[in-house]
Amino acid sequence: MSANDETLRSVRVDRVAAGQYTATNPKGVTISLGSGDEAFSPVELLLAAIGGCTAIDADVATSRHAEPAGFSVTVTGHKIQDDLGSRMTDLEVTFRVSFPEGAEGDAARAILPRAVKLSHDRLCTVSRTVEIATPVKSTIVHEA
Template identity: 60%
Template structure:
């Protein structure tokens, strides 16, 4: 079964090296290029990619485990190496590490027991972001009239 549902964001330049992405529901996030001289802390596009991978998996895992117990700690660290070689600039060695703790109790035991399966299911089929990266979906670029 194949399901298609378009998603989109609009990215607008707000200043030199500064942008804002807005989704169809009106949500927005600012980002840009980072330099050592930046007074403002901003996410770079690569950091947004890492956040999207971690966030997508976090949502999947939280839904699965949260049915059984509220975590006392839920943290996802996403890291990778930025390389520049004959294939161009890209990220390699992407890793997603979950640190999740639950209180004592029967529900918490069930949540702990399903945690590894939930992480695996997110990676193998549920997380649209990491699945897109792993499959290697082509990106088409165009220039529209202003």
């Protein structure tokens, strides 16, 4: 599949103050990020994106059978510096999900492992991109 306008996704990141930024998507939704204690760091946003992507996939599949009683996803990893530069290693996604007792809850519990595996192996664009190691290109545009 080739890249085109239909496949294009984007966010804009604007500097608000020293070490503080706002990311805005095309829908106008914003999130704060930065290097201080008041916002998500870019690494935390990467972890949240991995967790959110796979959580959505698993939730869609399981909630067709039963509404979860509890649904939490934790993503961990180690930020290191080595010969390859600064990067994250040992990324791990942990699901803590509970469903009500009964046939519908049993069906949701039964499908959860398959849904998580399918998300990891095929569906979650974020974790798939990280695992495949898609190159990142930087461009500078000087504005007057």
